[in-house]
Amino acid sequence: MVQEVMSFVRSYVVPEGFPDSVTPSYVPYMTWRALKHFFGGAMGVFTTQTLLNSVGVSRNTATSGAVAINWILKDGAGRVGKMLFARQGKKFDYDLKQLRFAGDLLMELGAGVELATAAVPHLFLPLACAANVAKNVAAVTSTSTRTPIYKAFAKGENIGDVTAKGECVGNIADLLGTGLSIMISKKNPSLVATFALLSCGYVFSSYREVRSVVLHTLNRARFSVAVDSFLKTGQVPSLQEGNMQETICNFPWLKDGPVVLGSRFKDAFQDPGAYLALEPLFEKERYMVTYNPSKGKVYALLKDQAKSDDILKAAFHAHVLLHFIQSSNSSRTSSRRQQEHGHSNLIPTTTDLEAYIADSCKMVSTSYGPFKDKAAEQGWRMSESLLNPGRARLC
Template structure:
């Protein structure tokens, strides 16, 4: 494991250690999927030309790309505010898609069923991969303490590559025992909970010292009620902002909201929004006046 003297965050080592285990488990599941799909294609392609198999494979990948574009466009605004949640959702999508692809071994050996399993599974896997990739950038920036984003990303990629190689080796070794569907599903059933548990643990280890809206609302409530501001460690221990600090425990806990954007104020006819903007501007002016007074 690479060690940075001063250019890494204190959570770098445990996070990437868990990411290494996650890469091994994920690659192992991928090997099972590939084996199932290859067997399925071999059966469904009996008596057919190889071109038909190629068309099926292209449709499988094309469906995944289209679905990925749709979901990224729909949820892109939440990737910055809920990176850990979408990272976990991405991992779950990949595993669910893998389960669908392994199901190609137990459905009738026709092109239609192959596409349902292969393309359907690939849709979930590519959506999950897109969620992981877009949110992983935030993790890299979190660990790059001195702006060494490229260095941290390169080391993370090298660690993932080693994990994938070990996953391939484990998958090939397990496939040497049997290729049957019950055997593959038994390995899959053991790997999935372990994979999700490691992912959730890894995300808990990566502490983002960011003042999210749920955290800010909780801190404001604590200050108004008890006249004290709890530390980030206490806030995480209380779990009043969800597992990853990205959600309100109850909707009524949303005491704080962001000031409307200027373009919304200019284009809206809502008197409430204008009053909120005026109040924020007044508070800003008062703070500036007080600061000027104190510096005299």
């Protein structure tokens, strides 16, 4: 009897052939996903109750027609926000984990705004609309990143089974959280304290959920981790190590990183003379790399003949040059402090910069091949499309 019950439960929550049909990271991911949905379901009760109170359902301060109109406008605003944000679809492939976590933070922000309607019920419509926009944008992020994550867990052609069971686990946890929250709400707990507790649980579970995902592809964040490790140790990290070292809270829209791939000429070079001085070094390459001292960034410019491998090599070269400059800056800072305990000028001179670039060309010519081989040995799949190269090209 017990075995039959367990078999029935397993048929709903784990893919057929488990655990051999999925990767090892499936279990921790689903554990944190279930916990996140549990907290999300619990918060849903309080936010919905607050919205209904704010719009006047329980206080009989609004007619049923006005309530319906407000609710329709609120939902309509959310759908518009979802539609507008969906055009950013390709970016979900570049920084899947970062955007997934950012979407969950946005979901919490929307829930917080919904609760704020309790304090200012006369502002129900604008606040509810803003909250629904935030939550619908978060929903787009969750939906768009769901399939690639499930695909990473599937072994063979069982992506549909993995997806179905994953969604079932989320729904079960959501229902449990909703039931618990209904029981708690009958005791009229502090709204702020309850929300703060549930919100912390939701965000922490979301972070651990995303952190547990092991992807085989090298996007910008994981590419940086792999190259940095290779330059320092001569080894490329394993899939597990590379994913664990990836920065999750580095949201792509806040600012560009220290390496700009596929940049424009005017951003990379301060004057044409700098370009002419470096051009002979990259005569046989389909790209160029340089460092702009005024912006403190390394720029990789792609020529119009650049193919997939050229883009990957340009990104690798840019990180090598960045490593040279950062190492030199650290040495100069240490030397300067020993001499006068002051601050040093970390901007390399034109002569130093040309020497760094020349040295980086020599290093890349001998190390790019071994880097690719060691990355492939560890199971990494490199694709220039996930490095998000800009559209600008040198003619």
